[in-house]
Ligand SMILES: Nc1ncnc2c1ncn2[C@@H]1O[C@H](COP(=O)(O)OP(=O)(O)OP(=O)(O)O)[C@@H](O)[C@H]1O
């Protein structure tokens with residue numbers, strides 16, 4: 001479903017701020033793979049997701065999504081394949097618009113525009129059913145402005161919007177990091193449910209080592225713009241946080257350093 005072949009990205013080349021963030025990275029994901037991504041600060045995790053989403057072109061290498069070479073496509077052209085959720089609950093939704101307007105925008109993303117702007121009764125019913133699955137009571141607040149929702153509610157809505165068109169790829173970048181632990185756990189459970197129900201191929205960056213082990217069928221560890229450890233299936237399930245830290249030290253010769261790292 002996703003094939004990343006030997007991609008590299010150097011920011012600000014030829015200046016004092018030159019930084020190679022991706023350094024010959026190769027990764028192949030099968031359909032339905034749910035991969036957690038860990039690594040220290042500046043390892044290139046977010047940069048990898050940005051490369052896949054097409055935020056800027058990579059310097060070399062190739063990116064293929066479901067058989068389509070997207071390497072030269074713009075972010076906008078790739079958007080129809082990709083759902084994304086970021087750390088900041090404010091970024092994924094439009095605060096001044098109603099819940100149902102946000103859902104309508106997401107539903108129509110990547111589809112031919114119609115002249116009709118209104119939301120039909122049938123669409124409203126669909127949104128109500130979708131919102132019910134969140135179990136947050138939002139189904140009775142369709143016309144409430146999104147700016148009134150809590151961070152967790154907004155992030156849950158963003159997840160729903162990112163997955164409702166069954167994207168070929170779901171990219172989650174520490175999407176629960178700004179939430180309190182209880183809400184974060186709820187949103188993570190919801191994420192796993194949406195991924196499973198829609199069999200979504202997913203990359204989820206997390207700084208929570210336990211979550212990285214608990215969720216998904218595969219885990220990758222990044223360091224200096226490359227993948228230094230890749231584990232899946234039964235072997236992944238058996239991992240402990242201490243194994244991950246040991247693996248990191250062996251593979252990188254460094255201490256694992258992430259200022260937001262959560263070990264338990
Ligand atoms: N747009 C950019 N311009 C310049 N440098 C960048 C840009 N994006 C990322 N970098 C640099 O590339 C390196 C990798 O950054 P990236 O954000 O991918 O790290 P990360 O693994 O997501 O780290 P964190 O855990 O802190 O989020 C860092 O040194 C960062 O400063």
Ligand SMILES: [Mg+2]
Pocket residue numbers: 045046047
């Ligand atoms: Mg990051």
